[in-house]
Amino acid sequence: MYWSVLAVQLLEAAGVNFKRQFNIHSYRKFFEDAGYKNVDYYIVDGRMPCAIAIITKQ
Numbered sequence: 746m747y748w749s750v751l752a753v754q755l756l757e758a759a760g761v762n763f764k765r766q767f768n769i770h771s772y773r774k775f776f777e778d779a780g781y782k783n784v785d786y787y788i789v790d791g792r793m794p795c796a797i798a799i800i801t802k803q
Contacts, residue, residue: 748792772796 783801
């Protein structure tokens with residue numbers, strides 16, 4: 746089992762209620778569907794990888 750899956754399960758058991766789970770493609774689509782056009786995406790690797798979206802105001 747991946748560490749990130751285990752961490753999510755532990756947090757949910759503690760009462761955290763995650764609404765969505767993303768991969769990089771669904772994360773990009775989420776912002777595109779919301780109408781954001783000038784967005785840079787970064788992946789931070791680690792035990793629990795994190796995606797970061799930086800939205801630049803035009």
